[in-house]
Amino acid sequence: MSSTTVTIDPAHTTPSQNVQNFLSTTRKMLIGGQWVDSVSGKSFPVYNPATGEEMARVAEGDSADIDLAVQAAQKAFETGPWGKMQPLERSRIIWKIGDLMYENIEELSELESIDNGKSMGVAKAVDLPLSADTFHYYAGWATKIEGQTIPLSVPYAPGQNYHAYTLREPVGVVGQIIPWNFPLLMLAWKLGPALATGCTVVLKPAEETPLTALRMGELMLEAGLPEGVVNIVPGYGETAGAALAAHDGVNKVAFTGSSEVGKLIVQAASGNLKKVSLELGGKSPNVIFKDAADIEAAIQGASNAIFFNHGQVCTAGSRLYAEQGVYDQVVEGITENAKKIRLGAGLDPNADMGPLVSQVQLDRVNGYIDCGLNEGAKMVAGGKVDHSGYFVAPTVLTDTKHEMKIIREEIFGPVVAIEPFKDVEEILPVANDSTYGLAAALWTRDLSKAHLTAARLQAGTVWINCYHVYDASLPFGGYKQSGWGREMGHAALENYLETKSVCVAL
Numbered sequence: 001m002s003s004t005t006v007t008i009d010p011a012h013t014t015p016s017q018n019v020q021n022f023l024s025t026t027r028k029m030l031i032g033g034q035w036v037d038s039v040s041g042k043s044f045p046v047y048n049p050a051t052g053e054e055m056a057r058v059a060e061g062d063s064a065d066i067d068l069a070v071q072a073a074q075k076a077f078e079t080g081p082w083g084k085m086q087p088l089e090r091s092r093i094i095w096k097i098g099d100l101m102y103e104n105i106e107e108l109s110e111l112e113s114i115d116n117g118k119s120m121g122v123a124k125a126v127d128l129p130l131s132a133d134t135f136h137y138y139a140g141w142a143t144k145i146e147g148q149t150i151p152l153s154v155p156y157a158p159g160q161n162y163h164a165y166t167l168r169e170p171v172g173v174v175g176q177i178i179p180w181n182f183p184l185l186m187l188a189w190k191l192g193p194a195l196a197t198g199c200t201v202v203l204k205p206a207e208e209t210p211l212t213a214l215r216m217g218e219l220m221l222e223a224g225l226p227e228g229v230v231n232i233v234p235g236y237g238e239t240a241g242a243a244l245a246a247h248d249g250v251n252k253v254a255f256t257g258s259s260e261v262g263k264l265i266v267q268a269a270s271g272n273l274k275k276v277s278l279e280l281g282g283k284s285p286n287v288i289f290k291d292a293a294d295i296e297a298a299i300q301g302a303s304n305a306i307f308f309n310h311g312q313v314c315t316a317g318s319r320l321y322a323e324q325g326v327y328d329q330v331v332e333g334i335t336e337n338a339k340k341i342r343l344g345a346g347l348d349p350n351a352d353m354g355p356l357v358s359q360v361q362l363d364r365v366n367g368y369i370d371c372g373l374n375e376g377a378k379m380v381a382g383g384k385v386d387h388s389g390y391f392v393a394p395t396v397l398t399d400t401k402h403e404m405k406i407i408r409e410e411i412f413g414p415v416v417a418i419e420p421f422k423d424v425e426e427i428l429p430v431a432n433d434s435t436y437g438l439a440a441a442l443w444t445r446d447l448s449k450a451h452l453t454a455a456r457l458q459a460g461t462v463w464i465n466c467y468h469v470y471d472a473s474l475p476f477g478g479y480k481q482s483g484w485g486r487e488m489g490h491a492a493l494e495n496y497l498e499t500k501s502v503c504v505a506l
């Protein structure tokens with residue numbers, strides 16, 4: 001395997017003074033409106049993915065802290081000002097959270113970049129506006145959660161009139177467990193609908209990336225969110241996460257992460273049968289037909305589909321299928337794009353792609369590449385990276401077979417496999433043959449083929465002539481083992497609401 005060398009200017013791993021100040025003390029957790037140390041007194045390290053060096057310490061929550069946080073959320077739900085607030089007041093606070101994200105966009109983008117490894121420019125242009133807009137979008141919903149009046153025809157009570165209606169009520173205390181690939185965006189997708197519906201929350205950020213969630217805790221208090229409405233407990237999945245998913249005081253758990261842990265969440269939730277929503281992995285097919293209106297645009301789209309966020313995206317277009325006739329052009333185009341991508345630290349304005357989030361992910365992704373090569377795949381771009389940070393070179397594989405592990409399993413790195421196909425009838429069963437069903441894309445100028453194929457793809461999102469288009473208003477979620485339920489749009493409100501039927505004999 002060839003080797004890529006990455007050189008990093010120390011200036012691009014040294015955060016601004018503002019962020020250094022934030023990192024200089026062990027960050028505490030937020031429980032009941034107070035910043036507190038963990039009950040155990042323990043803290044855990046946060047590493048800079050560009051160097052592999054420890055850059056901060058964060059209070060380490062476990063089941064004792066989760067207990068306190070759940071109690072605080074229960075108190076805030078049952079007796080705090082939150083439950084009595086007019087919807088419009090709640091709406092204003094949620095809107096203000098979005099505003100404060102924009103007001104602090106530099107700092108939040110920088111923190112997100114050094115914590116996750118992603119480019120600060122991308123965080124500022126994509127992660128921050130999408131996250132802030134999610135709060136703005138759900139602020140609007142707080143005043144629009146309505147029941148219905150329902151005419152009854154009770155057959156065994158002839159002549160009796162009833163007035164029947166439904167109330168939509170918040171489900172109560174919600175546990176939210178989020179991953180590290182989009183720390184702020186996942187926080188916004190979870191908190192937006194939970195707050196709009198009037199729930200209270202215990203949020204556990206990923207142990208790899210707790211920093212922006214903790215800064216958001218400060219901003220949420222500044223926005224006027226009453227104490228205990230959002231509690232933030234950083235910690236490891238096996239301890240804090242598992243305790244939250246199993247807690248009897250939690251009425252609903254929302255999770256984004258691996259399908260493996262998704263199954264553990266379901267088991268943990270069975271104790272009190274709390275409600276569960278899950279956003280899990282994916283292995284998304286991206287199908288380029290030879291009649292695509294603009295093959296160059298399809299190639300750019302397919303490159304972005306896999307290389308955006310270094311491939312650490314649950315919807316990454318990791319299985320690329322190109323119709324015979326354009327296959328060679330697609331392989332050549334993607335390979336050229338992959339080779340052009342400059343690796344560097346997230347704070348380096350000239351870098352196109354940063355490191356992966358952690359040593360564990362680096363080893364996992366490199367392991368998949370090795371496995372593919374051992375099984376007979378050919379690497380036309382990519383290779384080991386010579387650096388102590390967690391870098392992987394954008395990797396393009398050909399000569400893969402559908403049965404290979406790298407085609408069946410989620411890699412979660414900048415690794416794409418490109419396979420040729422004959423026609424739509426050949427490729428549809430291949431595209432759908434996956435335990436996952438999160439997203440799919442297709443590129444064609446044939447309108448009928450586009451819509452007919454979109455209908456037959458087993459995926460929660462289908463993009464036609466585009467990829468990675470997200471909007472707070474557009475429902476997002478998975479078929480099959482990619483998850484339960486939908487986030488975003490008004491669909492997400494359902495995760496956090498109960499329906500009460502009220503029936504009055506007149």
Ligand code: NAI
Nearest residue numbers: 178179205206236237241242257258261280281314410412
């Ligand atoms: P993970 O599923 O272990 O972690 C996600 C979140 O779950 C973190 O907050 C973690 O602390 C928590 N968690 C872990 N174990 C838990 C448990 N037993 N109970 C409750 N919470 C728990 O994912 P990980 O290990 O970070 O990444 C492994 C793979 O998962 C990745 O390579 C990728 O394939 C997939 N993944 C998918 C994501 C998505 O957006 N759907 C996001 C992150 C990872």
Ligand code: MG
Nearest residue numbers: 237257258261
């Ligand atoms: Mg894990």
